[in-house]
Amino acid sequence: MNARVLGGGGGGDGETTVVLAHGYGGSSHIWDDVAPALAKTFRVVVFDWSFSGDVVVDDDDDDAAAVSEDISCSYFGFADELVAMMDELALTAVVFVGHSMAGMIGCIASVARPELFRRLVLVGASPRYINDDGDGYVGGFERGEVDAMLAAIEADFAAWAPLFAEAVVGPAPSPGAGAVAKFAKQLGRMRPAAALRVMRAVLTCDVRAVLRDVAAPCTIVHCARDAVAPLAVARYMQRAMARGVDGAPAPAVVVMDSSGHFPQLTAPMEFVRVMEAILLDH
Secondary structure, three states, X not given: OOOEEEEOOOOOOOOOEEEEEOOOOOOXXXXXXXXXXXXXXXEEEEOOOOOOOOOOOOOOOHHHHHHHHOOOOOHHHHHHHHXXXXXXXXXXXXXXXEEOHHHHHHHHHHHHOHHHEEEEEEEOOOOEOEOEOOOOEOOOEOXXXXXXXXXXXXXXXXXXXXXXXXXXXXXXXXXXXXXXXXXXXXXXXXXXXXXXXXXXXXHOOEOHHHHHHOOOOEEEEEEEEOOOOOHXXXXXHHHHHHOOOOOOOOOEEEEEXXXXXXXXXXXXXXXXXXXXXXXHOO
C-alpha cells in the first residue's frame, strides 16, 4: 500500500501518529501540500488504497492483474485493508484522518479494532450519498444522478475524469489554481474498471448504521460549500454519533469556510491550522 512515514523525530509531539487516508481517485500525494507541515510536529503516515492509480500492477503479471481486477469494493473490505496495514506497521492508538470515503472506512475499522484508534477526524465524509425520501435524509444526489455518473464512467472514463475533477475540487485562489489539475492527474491514473467498481461502491453505500457503534472520539471537518457531501451530511453524522455508544462524546463539527471537496488542495494552510488545533487540543 506504499506506506510512508514522515516526521516523528525532533521537537513537537512526535509521540502522536497521524494516519492520512485519501479518498476516491486520490493517492498518498493528495496530502503533499499539508503532510510536511504536520510532520514537523507529529509522526505522519500516508499510504495508497489498493484502488489507487499509484499502486503499480504489472500488466504482464496475470496474477497481479487478476488481483487488481478483483479489488474488494466494500467499505468493510477496505477497512480490513486498513487494519492489515496498521498491524504490519505496528501502529496503535493513532489519530486517523480519513478524507471522503476513507472517513467511513476508518469508522468501520475503529469499531472492529478500537485499540488502533485514539481519535477519528472525518474530512468531507458521508455514510450515504443518495437522498432518502423515506426518512428525509439529504445525501446530495438523486438516484438518477448516480446512475448517470456511473454510465458516464463506464462509457468513457478518460473523458469523464477531468470533468469530475473540476466539479468536485471547486474553485481555489492563486496559488492553488493547480488543485484541479493535481487531482485530475491522480484520478486519471486509476484503472477504468477499478474506477467504476469503486465509484459504484461509494455512491450506492449506506453505512449510516455504523455511526452509532463508533466509540472513538471524533471530529468532523467539512467545507461550508461541498458539492459532493453537503453540510447537512456532517450535521446528520453528528446527531447519529451523539445517540450512539454510551459514554461517547458527541463529535464536534468544524466548518471550514471554503468551497469544494478537497480542502487539503484548495485551502492547505487553513487545513493544517484546523488539524493542528484538533490534534494539539486532545
